[in-house]
Amino acid sequence: MKKNVLIIGAGGVAQVVAHKCAQNNDVLGDIHIASRTFSKCEAIIESVHAKDAMKVPGTLAAHEVDAMDTPAVAALIRETNVQIVINVGSAFVNMTVLDACIETGVAYIDTAIHEEQDKICETPPWYANYEWKKRDLCAQKGVTAILGAGFDPGVVNAFARFAIDEFMDEVTSIDIVDINAGSHGKYFATNFDPEINFREFTGTVYSWQNGAWQENAMFEVGRDWDLPVVGTQRAYMSGHDEVHSLSANYPQADVRFWMGFGEHYINVFTVLQNLGLLSEQPVKLADGGEVVPLKVVKACLPDPSSLAPDYTGKTCIGDLVKGTRNGEEVEVFVYNVADHEVAYAEVGSQGISYTAGVPPVAAAMLVASGEWDAKTMRNVEELDPKPFFTILDRIGLPTRVRDADGDRAWNA
């Protein structure tokens, strides 16, 4: 039953994935890490050994690969004899890595939607632009492909499925709320690569309401949320991957995503945006040279991975799901709270990377056990959430429920 894993990518999330695979290498098997920069893979391996994270003796090896090169990824899959690929590389490599998995017949897991470098905020539903076009091929070839298996998308999709299955006959709305109430102590920083991070907020905000796609501008719609542990927090309707699959699976429900932002973040973002400094189009300098402003902003901001040692506070990410049971209105909030300092102590990463990196390892373990080995392409809400929660409880991201009956573990 043990299955060998290839991790694509060597950033902050990949580090968490590697630690968690190592901690569970009695369920998984050999662990391989590949990225364009060999030394970054080696650094992750060093950090895994520094924490003595390997549960049982086994293989943990670094490789260099260009993830945009399908034949090269396929060759690496064959050479390393892996059965599961966890893709936590840049958002630009999803399709080339997926193609390599289909070609070699191994399972594919990712945590975010595919993006093309030169396109921002494509038309909804986003998954239909790239990933879902390969769904029939996956089914035909019996290849398991689990899309968006990070926290959001990922665990929040499972939260929605669980809330609907357990607590209601009909669902009317799913509001996903993502609050980072932590503090990195810097004037300003992004938690992921600024180039990817800002792309989420520079285009149209799509939500699914009243059975149709609705469009808003970023920071146009804000709402205060009263949440467990982190208290009342303001969040703004934003575009996000999971709105696009959940609305396809639950078209009768309104599906919205809300991201928490402080006034300071919004102010800095607004200034940069209005000055054109978040642009991906090159500008001409006085000396005739050309440069992309966003790349200069990125160079001036702190490296997201440098934030981890001083990060304090907690995240709260959950789904407020509303519907009816026996004709009565019901609502339930399914959520997780994670802690930046605890994450750093365990795997050397901040809480945002931790919440993104732990779930795909749980998914891999469920593919290894057969429970999620679907032999086709699936978004997370199309899979049984309970074994997922059971593993997540054990490996660091416990699921809780708050409703009229109180606040408790999901399986209490």
Added chain:
Amino acid sequence: MKKNVLIIGAGGVAQVVAHKCAQNNDVLGDIHIASRTFSKCEAIIESVHAKDAMKVPGTLAAHEVDAMDTPAVAALIRETNVQIVINVGSAFVNMTVLDACIETGVAYIDTAIHEEQDKICETPPWYANYEWKKRDLCAQKGVTAILGAGFDPGVVNAFARFAIDEFMDEVTSIDIVDINAGSHGKYFATNFDPEINFREFTGTVYSWQNGAWQENAMFEVGRDWDLPVVGTQRAYMSGHDEVHSLSANYPQADVRFWMGFGEHYINVFTVLQNLGLLSEQPVKLADGGEVVPLKVVKACLPDPSSLAPDYTGKTCIGDLVKGTRNGEEVEVFVYNVADHEVAYAEVGSQGISYTAGVPPVAAAMLVASGEWDAKTMRNVEELDPKPFFTILDRIGLPTRVRDADGDRAWNA
């Protein structure tokens, strides 16, 4: 008595200087414009002819010169047979142009202090770092050099001298207040080259108080000023050239400079400054390239000269001078109000360039008439202010006085 003029520079201020020289070429003589970019000189000449600005038929010619190259500037002075150089090029060329004037024995007029590219906010008094080192040489050779003859420095130095001479026995304080209450209609823009403009606010703020240099941070000390025409405006203590010469000439007085800023300007400036985007030190991009962030910000901001057509509103720049007469405390505000739309209609420039470009032409006319032909180096407060005001009244920048006796023309 007529004297030929060479204008160094071809930016927004040079355009105003050219128009005003043309309008007064019965007092001045041939007009030559030289900059590194020949086409910019030609564009200015075209704009002068478009307004039919030449008072009498005469020479108006464009030249290409590198103002950092003293022998080249000296050769151009000889070739064009000019007797006065008005230097409104970048702040980096003062010393090389001054050297060419000393070498050829012609009069030199500038509007701002010398700066070295790689130094920001040098130690006070700033003039002593560069210009004043040539004072003895100018006297020895009988060369007239008038430093800082724009509006501020320049007219405001004459305002101070006038207030002290006319209204008091002893001066106790000189507060120069510079308010641009105009609106350019853009999200954000600087009125001069952003590289020069931001340099004024990124270093230590020096003021002369209690007989010594005092240091503050930018935006640390703010005060509301009740002013003629533009009303109550908030201004912040800033470093500025004229504080350095006025404090040497009036060491018994407190000398401060106040620049008006709206909250929006301060917010944008603060964000850019805190992110490191105003830095002149290159940063390394992800692709290995290097770029100076400030140059990228400059490329993203509107070209200052593009603001003129839509600029509305007024500027108010003046000196609040306090002292004693016959043992009684007195105070007087000497000031000018200029209008952006009027300036654009007359010379095709916005009001900020207009206030900077008109005064050096008045100074040149006084050199031509002999009244300011000092045969040595002078800051403006060391020259008789009355003939200066008389010309400024006539050519577009009238001087007014407000005190306990009311608001009136300086010579009413």
